Amino acid sequence: MRNDAQCVIIGGGAMGVGLLYHLAHEGWTDVLLIEKGELTSGSTWHAAGLVPHFIGSLNMAKVHAYGAELYTKLEAETGMATGWHGCGAIRLAVNHEQAEWYRYVQGVLDQIGIESHLIGHEDIRQKAPLMESIDDVVLGFWTPADGWSDPTGSTNAMATGARQLGAEIARHTLVTGVSQLSDGRWRVTTDKGEVTCDHVVNAAGHYAPQVGAMSGIDVPIVSMIHQYLITEPLDAMKACEVEMPVIRDPRSSCYYRREIDSLLIGPYETRDSIPLRARRNRLEPPLPPHLARPRPVGPVVGGVGRAIPGVRRGRHQAGSQRSHHPHPGWRLPHGPGRRAPQLLVLRWRVDRHHPGTGRWEVPRPVDGPRPDRNQRARDGPPPVRPVV
Structure with a gap:
C-alpha cells in the first residue's frame, strides 16, 4: 500500500469504486481506495441493481442517464461482465394525480x-405479458433504456478499469483514524500503516457516520432496513419468451423484475423499517437479530399476486435484507466538509445513482463540467407528487 497519494477513498462499495474509476479516467492515477473487507461486501453485493431514468430533477436525470450508458460499454472496456439487462421499465399510475406527475417527468426527460x-393497457400487456390485473391502472410510464445490473459484477468491472489505469485498491485494510495535518493535507491511519494525501473521500456507506466522526464531521444519514424476496421458479416465467421489464407498482408499493425464471419483489416499506443507530453500525457476521429477522411482506406479495397470478400460487425460495442510507432530504448527501474542504462525503443509493454520481463528483478535485446549479431557480419548487 502506498504511503502518499493525491486522494484516498474510504469504502469499496459501488460509490467508492465508481469514483476511483472516474478519477483514474481523468488522469488521477495516484489514488488509493481502502476497503476493510472485500469489495462490495457492505450494502452493494445484495442490492437489486435497478437503474431507472424516471426522475423529476433535470440534474439527477443526467446522472441516471449516464449510469445506463456506462453499463453498456464497461464490459467492452474491461473484459468483465456487468450483468447488464437492458429490459426497460414500466411505472404504473393508478390515479390522475400520478398520471400528471408522469407527464411532468416526461418533459424533464x-x-x-x-x-x-x-x-395504455394494450401496450402494458404486450410488453409485460405476465401482468393480468391492470384494470385499475390509468396508464404506464415506459422507459426503454431502463434496466438492472449485477451490483458485484459492475463494481468489480469498474475496479478493474481503475487498476488498469494505475489506481490502487487496498482490501482487508481497516481505517482507524483520519486527521488533518498542519499543512492542510490529511493523514489516514489504518491497521496496516499510514497514508498522507491531499483529499479524503468518505464513501463508507453504512459506516459513513463513524468515518466522519474520526475527523469531527457529522454525516447526516440514517441506516434503515430494506428487503426483497425471490419466488421459486414460475412456470409462466419459464414460458415467457421476452425478459419482462422492471415493474414499479404503487398498488402494492413495490417493484418487481425477472430473476432467471423467478420473480424478485422489493417492497417500499412504510413502517417498521428499524432505523439503525450509530452504535449498531459495526456489523459483524452473522447478522444481529434486529437485521436477520424478516419483515412482514404478506400484503405486498398478495398485491403482486393479483397482478401476476402465478406469484400467489408459488412459494418464495430466498430473501435478502440490507441497510440503505437515506439522507433526511432524500437527495445526494455529498460535498466537502464545512470545516475541511478537502474531505468529501459521498453516499447514495448503490443501484440507481452510483455510476453517474462518481462522474459528477470528479469535477470537485479535477477541472471539468458541473451540474446546472441554477435549475431550481428557473423551475421553481418541484410539484407535490405521490411517493411510489
Missing part, C-alpha cells in the same frame, strides 16, 4: 433526450 412513453 425530453430535455436530455431520454426516450419515454405514456402507454
